[in-house]
Amino acid sequence: MVDKLNDDIGEEKRLRLWEMMLKLRLVEKKAYDLFLQNLIKGTSHLALGQEAIAGAFGVALKQGDYTFCTYRGHAHTLARGSSIEGVLGELMGRQCGLMKGKGGSMHLTDVDKGVMGSYAIIGAHLTIANGTALASKYNKTNEVSVCFFGDGTTNIGAFHEALNMAKIWNLPIVFVCENNLYMEYTPIHEVTAVEHPAADRAGAYDLDKIIVDGNDADEMLRTAEKVISKAREGKGPSLIEAKTYRHSGHSRADPGKYRPDEEVKDWMENKDPIKNYRAKLLDFNINEKIISEIEEKIKDQVEKATEISMASPIPEIKEIYTDVWANGGSEWHN
Amino acid sequence: MAQLTYRASVSLAIAQSMRKDQKVFFIGEDVGAAGGVFKATVGLLEEFGKERVMDAPISEQAILGAAMGAAMTGLRPIAEIMFSDFLAVCWDIVANQIAKTRYMSDGQINIPLVIRTANGGGSKFGAQHSQSLENWSMMIPGLKVVAPSCPSDVLGLMDSAVKDPDPVIFYEHKSLYAFKEEIEQTDISIPIGEANMLHEGKDITIIGLALMAQRAKEAALILKDKHDINAKVIDLRSLVPLDLQTIKKSVIETGHVLTVEENPRLCGWGAEISSLISEHCFKNLKGPVTRVTTPHVPLPSADILEDNTIPSVELIVNEVIKKLKGE
Incomplete structure (x- = not known):
C-alpha cells in the first residue's frame, strides 16, 4: 500500500507526470497508426513502454535546460513541451513539422524548448551534450544538460x-x-x-552506480530530480541506468520476434509504466474522474494535432537548397 | 614591421580573436601548458588561463563534440586536432554532426566553430601523420575549408574563420610552420572565399593551395627567369567557398591550366577544379587541364621516397614546360 501521509511527490506533480506520460504514449500510438496508413514514410523508432523515463525528466527539468536524445526521440522531444503537430508533422514531412521536413523522425530538434537535437549515430550526442554543459559552466549559468541513450551506446x-x-x-x-x-x-x-551496461562502467569514471526501475514513474522522477539538482549545484555529472522495455520492435521494420513471448507478455501486462501509474494514482485516492478527463484531453489533443498535420502543406522543393549555411543558402562557389 | 613565422602567426591569430571576443575559447590536446606539439599555441594559456585554454584528453570525439555543443549555444570554440590524420577518429562528429545539424534542424542551430589541424607532408612522419585531407572535408556539404599559405593569411583567415557563423576546418600546413614573412599589421581580416594572386603572368594559370601554392610561386619565378614563361599563380586559400570567378578570369586570359595539389590523385580537389573549368571555360582552353598531384599511394617515410611523392618545385616547372613547349 502507498504511504499517503508521507507522499513526497504530491497530487499536482503526479497528475502532470501522468498527463506527460499519457501524451507520449498516445502520440507514439498515433505515429504507428499513421505509418500503417503510409502517411509517415522512412523509419521510426517508437518508445512505447519507455515513457516513464522521458516523462519524469520532462517534469523535472526547467525551461532553459538542454536535452539530447537518440533517433528514438519522439517522446523525449514531446516531454520538453514541443507541440504534437510539430512532431507528427515532421514525421509526415509537412511544413508544420519542427524542421519542416528537413530532418525527419530521427532528428527532431526544437531549440526553443531546449531540445538540442535527436542523434542517429550511436554515441555522438554524449560528447555534444558535454558541450552545452561546458557552455553553462563557461558562462557561469545554471542550466543542466541531459543526454538520453540506449544500452547499446555503452x-x-x-x-x-x-x-x-x-x-x-x-x-x-x-x-x-x-x-x-x-x-x-x-x-x-x-x-x-x-551485467549492467552503464552502471557497471560508472566506477571507471569515478561516478556513482545508479540503477533505477525505469518503468516506475515515481522512482524515475525522484532519481531525475536528485541528479538534476546535483548538476545544477555544480556538483558534477551523473550516469543513471534505467531498466525498461520497448513494447514494439527496434524500428518500423522489426516485429521484435527475437524476444521470448513470455518476456514480452510479462513486461506488457505487469510492468507497463502507464497502466501501473494509473493504478497508483487511484491508490493515492486521486479522483478517477480527473484521471479520465486528462485521458480525454490528451486524446483530443492528439486527434486535433493529427488533423493539423494532415492539412499542413508539404515542403516546397526549393527548400532542398536552403539552410546549409547561416546565410540561408547552399552555394559553395561564387 | 616585424618578421613573423607561420607558427607564431597561429598563436597570435588565436590570441587576437580571444582578446576581441569573450565567447572564443580554445580546446585541444597539449595546447595549453605544452604550447602545442608544433609550438603553434605558445603563450595562450598564460594569457587567457585554464578556463579559456583547455588541455583535453586524447579523445578527439569528445573534443569536437564539446566544441560543437558549446557552439550550438553561441560560443565560438576553436578546437585543435593535432594532426589532420586524426580527423579519421572523429569524422562522425565532423561529417555527420557538425556539418549537417544546421540543415537538419531547418536552420534552428548555427555551429560557429573552427577546427584547426596540422595537415600535409614534408616531415617524414609516414603515412598516418602526413596526409593532405582537405579534399575529405571539401566533399561534405556544410563545412567551410580553409588552408592558408603564409603568415598574413593565417592571421586574416583565422580572424574570419572565428567570426564565421558556420563551421570552418582550418588546415595549417606542417611544412609551412617555419615560413617567415614581413608583416606590417597583424590585426587583419581576409574574407573566406577570395583567392590570392601570388604571381602574375599571361602564359599559364597554376592553381595551388597552402604549401603547393608556395611551391607554384617558386616555380613561376624559375619559369620566368630561366624559361621565359610567365605564369599566373592562384592561391585558392579556401576550397569551400571557392573563388570560381578568379579562376575563370585567369583561365580566360591564359588558356592553359595546371593544378598542383598534395592530395592523392583520386578525387583530389584538382579534379573538381578541372571539372569546373571544363564546364565554365571550355572554349577558352588551349589544351587539357593538367593535374599535378601526389600519386595514389599512402605517403612513404624515407627522405627520398617522401620527397619524390609530394609535388616539388622542379616537378611543377617541368610539367609547365612539357605542357607549353611539348618538351
Whole structure:
C-alpha cells in the first residue's frame, strides 16, 4: 500500500507526470497508426513502454535546460513541451513539422524548448551534450544538460570519451541510459562484458552506480530530480541506468520476434509504466474522474494535432537548397 | 614591421580573436601548458588561463563534440586536432554532426566553430601523420575549408574563420610552420572565399593551395627567369567557398591550366577544379587541364621516397614546360 501521509511527490506533480506520460504514449500510438496508413514514410523508432523515463525528466527539468536524445526521440522531444503537430508533422514531412521536413523522425530538434537535437549515430550526442554543459559552466549559468541513450551506446568509444571528459571538467550533465535489454535485435548481455551496461562502467569514471526501475514513474522522477539538482549545484555529472522495455520492435521494420513471448507478455501486462501509474494514482485516492478527463484531453489533443498535420502543406522543393549555411543558402562557389 | 613565422602567426591569430571576443575559447590536446606539439599555441594559456585554454584528453570525439555543443549555444570554440590524420577518429562528429545539424534542424542551430589541424607532408612522419585531407572535408556539404599559405593569411583567415557563423576546418600546413614573412599589421581580416594572386603572368594559370601554392610561386619565378614563361599563380586559400570567378578570369586570359595539389590523385580537389573549368571555360582552353598531384599511394617515410611523392618545385616547372613547349 502507498504511504499517503508521507507522499513526497504530491497530487499536482503526479497528475502532470501522468498527463506527460499519457501524451507520449498516445502520440507514439498515433505515429504507428499513421505509418500503417503510409502517411509517415522512412523509419521510426517508437518508445512505447519507455515513457516513464522521458516523462519524469520532462517534469523535472526547467525551461532553459538542454536535452539530447537518440533517433528514438519522439517522446523525449514531446516531454520538453514541443507541440504534437510539430512532431507528427515532421514525421509526415509537412511544413508544420519542427524542421519542416528537413530532418525527419530521427532528428527532431526544437531549440526553443531546449531540445538540442535527436542523434542517429550511436554515441555522438554524449560528447555534444558535454558541450552545452561546458557552455553553462563557461558562462557561469545554471542550466543542466541531459543526454538520453540506449544500452547499446555503452559499447561505443564516444560513451567512454564523454564520461571521462564530463568528470574531469565537473560538467553539469546527466547521462541517462535507457536499458531496454536489447541492442537493436541482440540481447545486450550477450555483447557486453558487464551485467549492467552503464552502471557497471560508472566506477571507471569515478561516478556513482545508479540503477533505477525505469518503468516506475515515481522512482524515475525522484532519481531525475536528485541528479538534476546535483548538476545544477555544480556538483558534477551523473550516469543513471534505467531498466525498461520497448513494447514494439527496434524500428518500423522489426516485429521484435527475437524476444521470448513470455518476456514480452510479462513486461506488457505487469510492468507497463502507464497502466501501473494509473493504478497508483487511484491508490493515492486521486479522483478517477480527473484521471479520465486528462485521458480525454490528451486524446483530443492528439486527434486535433493529427488533423493539423494532415492539412499542413508539404515542403516546397526549393527548400532542398536552403539552410546549409547561416546565410540561408547552399552555394559553395561564387 | 616585424618578421613573423607561420607558427607564431597561429598563436597570435588565436590570441587576437580571444582578446576581441569573450565567447572564443580554445580546446585541444597539449595546447595549453605544452604550447602545442608544433609550438603553434605558445603563450595562450598564460594569457587567457585554464578556463579559456583547455588541455583535453586524447579523445578527439569528445573534443569536437564539446566544441560543437558549446557552439550550438553561441560560443565560438576553436578546437585543435593535432594532426589532420586524426580527423579519421572523429569524422562522425565532423561529417555527420557538425556539418549537417544546421540543415537538419531547418536552420534552428548555427555551429560557429573552427577546427584547426596540422595537415600535409614534408616531415617524414609516414603515412598516418602526413596526409593532405582537405579534399575529405571539401566533399561534405556544410563545412567551410580553409588552408592558408603564409603568415598574413593565417592571421586574416583565422580572424574570419572565428567570426564565421558556420563551421570552418582550418588546415595549417606542417611544412609551412617555419615560413617567415614581413608583416606590417597583424590585426587583419581576409574574407573566406577570395583567392590570392601570388604571381602574375599571361602564359599559364597554376592553381595551388597552402604549401603547393608556395611551391607554384617558386616555380613561376624559375619559369620566368630561366624559361621565359610567365605564369599566373592562384592561391585558392579556401576550397569551400571557392573563388570560381578568379579562376575563370585567369583561365580566360591564359588558356592553359595546371593544378598542383598534395592530395592523392583520386578525387583530389584538382579534379573538381578541372571539372569546373571544363564546364565554365571550355572554349577558352588551349589544351587539357593538367593535374599535378601526389600519386595514389599512402605517403612513404624515407627522405627520398617522401620527397619524390609530394609535388616539388622542379616537378611543377617541368610539367609547365612539357605542357607549353611539348618538351
